[in-house]
Amino acid sequence: MTTTxxxxxxxxxxxxxxxxxxxAAPARPSAWSASLTFGWRAVLKIKxxxxxxFDVTAFPIIMTLMFTYLFGGALAGSTREYLQFFLPGIMVTxxxxxxxxxxxxxxxxxxxxxxxxxxxxxxxxxxxLVGMIFGDVLRYILAATTIMVVGLILGFRPDxxxxxxxxxxxxxxxxxxxxxxIWTMFGLLLRSEKxxxxxxxxxxxxxxxxxxxxxxxxxxxxxxxxxxEVNPITHLVTxxxxxxxxxxxxxxxxxxxxxxxxxxxxxxxxxxxxxxRK
Amino acid sequence: xxxxxxxxxxxxxxxxxxxxVDGVDLTVPSGTVYGLLGPNGAGKTTVVRMLATLxxxxxxxxxxxxxDVLREADAVRSRVSLTGQYASVDEDLTGTENxxxxxxxxxxxxxxxxxxxxxLLAAFGLTDAxxxxxxxxxxxxxxxxxxxxxxxxxxxxxxxxxxxxxxDPRSRNQVWDIIRIVVASxxxxxxTTQYLDEADQLAGxxxxxxxxxxxxxxxxxxxxxxxxxxxxHVRLRDAAQRxxxxxxxxxxxxxxxxxxADPVALTARADGSSRGAAEQASRALARLAEAGxxxxxxxxxxxxxDEVFLALTASTSQAVPA
Numbered sequence: 001m002t003t004t005x006x007x008x009x010x011x012x013x014x015x016x017x018x019x020x021x022x023x024a025a026p027a028r029p030s031a032w033s034a035s036l037t038f039g040w041r042a043v044l045k046i047k048x049x050x051x052x053x054f055d056v057t058a059f060p061i062i063m064t065l066m067f068t069y070l071f072g073g074a075l076a077g078s079t080r081e082y083l084q085f086f087l088p089g090i091m092v093t094x095x096x097x098x099x100x101x102x103x104x105x106x107x108x109x110x111x112x113x114x115x116x117x118x119x120x121x122x123x124x125x126x127x128x129l130v131g132m133i134f135g136d137v138l139r140y141i142l143a144a145t146t147i148m149v150v151g152l153i154l155g156f157r158p159d160x161x162x163x164x165x166x167x168x169x170x171x172x173x174x175x176x177x178x179x180x181x182i183w184t185m186f187g188l189l190l191r192s193e194k195x196x197x198x199x200x201x202x203x204x205x206x207x208x209x210x211x212x213x214x215x216x217x218x219x220x221x222x223x224x225x226x227x228x229e230v231n232p233i234t235h236l237v238t239x240x241x242x243x244x245x246x247x248x249x250x251x252x253x254x255x256x257x258x259x260x261x262x263x264x265x266x267x268x269x270x271x272x273x274x275x276x277r278k
Numbered sequence: 279x280x281x282x283x284x285x286x287x288x289x290x291x292x293x294x295x296x297x298x299v300d301g302v303d304l305t306v307p308s309g310t311v312y313g314l315l316g317p318n319g320a321g322k323t324t325v326v327r328m329l330a331t332l333x334x335x336x337x338x339x340x341x342x343x344x345x346d347v348l349r350e351a352d353a354v355r356s357r358v359s360l361t362g363q364y365a366s367v368d369e370d371l372t373g374t375e376n377x378x379x380x381x382x383x384x385x386x387x388x389x390x391x392x393x394x395x396x397x398l399l400a401a402f403g404l405t406d407a408x409x410x411x412x413x414x415x416x417x418x419x420x421x422x423x424x425x426x427x428x429x430x431x432x433x434x435x436x437x438x439x440x441x442x443x444x445x446d447p448r449s450r451n452q453v454w455d456i457i458r459i460v461v462a463s464x465x466x467x468x469x470t471t472q473y474l475d476e477a478d479q480l481a482g483x484x485x486x487x488x489x490x491x492x493x494x495x496x497x498x499x500x501x502x503x504x505x506x507x508x509x510x511h512v513r514l515r516d517a518a519q520r521x522x523x524x525x526x527x528x529x530x531x532x533x534x535x536x537x538x539a540d541p542v543a544l545t546a547r548a549d550g551s552s553r554g555a556a557e558q559a560s561r562a563l564a565r566l567a568e569a570g571x572x573x574x575x576x577x578x579x580x581x582x583x584d585e586v587f588l589a590l591t592a593s594t595s596q597a598v599p600a
Contacts, residue, residue, distance in 0.1 A: 009402075009403030009422075009452060010403075010452070010455075011402075011403075011452055011455040011456045011459060012401075013459050013462075015400070015401045016401050016402075016456065016459045016460075017459060017462070017463055018401070019397050019398055019401040019429070020429060020432045020459075020460065020463040020465075021431065021432050025356070025384065025385065025431045026384065026385035026386050026387075026390075026431075027385050028356075028384075028385050029382065029383065029384075029385050033382075034383055037379060037382040037383055038383075040379070040382075041368065041371070041379055044370075044371055044375055044379075045368075045370050045371070048370050048371065048411060049370060112364070112368075112369070113362045113363075113364035113365050113366040113367070114365075114366055114367055114368045114369075116327075116330075116332060116360060116362045116366050117360060117362070117366040117367070117380075117427065118383075119331075119332055120330050120331060120332065120355055120358065120359070120360050121355060121380075121383050121384065122352050122355040122356040123383050127383075277334070
């Protein structure tokens with residue numbers, strides 16, 4: 001085969017006519033397969049721009065170290081003691097915070113011409129967004145694993161063992177996948193990357209800090225306890241702590257699954273409505 | 279009979295107060311190249327985006343091969359491809375990755391998608407750049423990979439939104455050649471452009487669009503003859519001779535002469551009615567010499583898009599009773 005350099009390229013009728021396929025087009029891919037293909041696109045983007053993994057590795061490590069040594073002595077007598085309580089919570093905080101990059105990423109991605117092409121393809125409509133979140137799920141797994149490794153090094157020793165750790169991370173990933181649809185909605189709704197960031201922070205800071213992540217809610221004033229009780233992050237953290245300590249709290253786990261389903265249903269629908277309109 | 283590739287009736291799209299597309303009627307027969315010609319902001323891209331199911335029309339109807347773009351969007355999507363004004367490929371990915379990704383989304387197996395990608399890259403002279411990210415491609419190469427992506431499953435209707443804007447002349451010619459070959463294979467093309475020259479080269483019929491309306495429609499020949507066969511551009515050495523030159527040209531060409539902002543330049547249309555436009559022009563040049571007017575530059579060219587617009591908008595305003 002002869003290679004043609006870009007400068008000397010002359011379109012040839014014979015070779016071009018040969019690649020114009022007039023045969024029957026293949027059957028359209030299933031919703032699952034189309035989503036996986038878009039997930040593969042996200043993986044390729046990570047491969048080409050590996051720096052983007054900085055925020056899912058460095059940020060969680062800093063969060064874990066900072067709060068463990070800042071609060072450990074004061075709150076639980078020793079950092080090692082505090083870690084047994086705190087690690088599942090900081091893992092949830094870090095990963096849930098990272099979900100906002102889904103919205104930021106979509107907001108910049110959607111402005112590019114390639115989305116015009118995606119949206120004119122005869123594939124299952126949500127596939128492009130589901131695939132994008134699949135890629136983000138890999139980042140969540142990486143972030144959760146990073147924190148767990150740091151925790152284990154610092155002395156986190158859960159009674160649930162390996163199964164408890166894996167189960168806890170799995171539940172966190174399920175919830176984060178569902179939670180990401182809030183940000184896809186904002187990513188499509190808001191005009192700039194900065195405003196997506198701003199709204200994300202406004203939601204995420206109270207949600208993660210006003211929970212049972214850092215301290216026992218019993219030490220808080222009554223009105224704050226009331227908020228902490230209904231905060232979904234509290235339920236998630238309680239469920240994950242119970243799994244990691246080897247005594248799964250079934251009602252809390254069920255609660256997390258139901259909340260995840262509701263998030264996908266509500267925010268997934270709103271996202272798709274905006275996506276089709278854009 | 280088969281339905282036309284595109285049929286629109288009173289198509290409207292508004293953005294706030296702006297009626298970007300204001301009642302467009304088009305009929306594009308299958309197997310042809312149809313040009314939408316107009317300046318920036320005329321509404322060309324908006325029309326294309328509605329036909330490609332990317333934007334919802336606010337009024338009127340549009341059908342592609344008989345399928346309504348709103349109610350049967352999926353049927354439309356399975357028969358069209360779009361090459362947008364900005365590269366419709368992923369800049370972070372390589373050429374191969376982009377084509378394999380699309381191949382998979384269009385239902386090809388892993389192996390078939392790879393083979394197809396390699397085949398297309400070779401046909402578009404991009405084999406050497408196959409493993410380079412698109413953001414490192416030149417403008418011409420981007421256009422080519424974009425068109426390659428659009429014909430991965432060869433569409434029945436291809437939208438090309440300003441395919442040569444910003445390209446150097448060589449790349450532009452390459453794109454033109456590619457478009458001709460694609461059309462010869464049976465694909466209908468809807469082309470938007472700002473260049474009369476480009477529409478003339480490629481399109482069988484042209485609709486001229488301005489302020490969201492079709493102001494003229496016809497073959498390139500019909501459009502040009504409706505405003506005169508050619509335009510004579512004259513540059514004098516001495517600005518003081520311009521009034522004399524204006525009289526000579528007006529007399530010889532039988533049209534009004536336009537005085538350009540440049541004090542030594544004049545422009546006039548040759549209608550080509552009695553004799554050919556070239557003969558009219560050469561007689562005019564001879565008369566200028568006889569009158570002792572020093573001419574530095576003299577050319578007969580196709581009317582520019584500006585002139586087409588001036589002529590068309592002038593004729594529509596005349597048609598409206600005062």
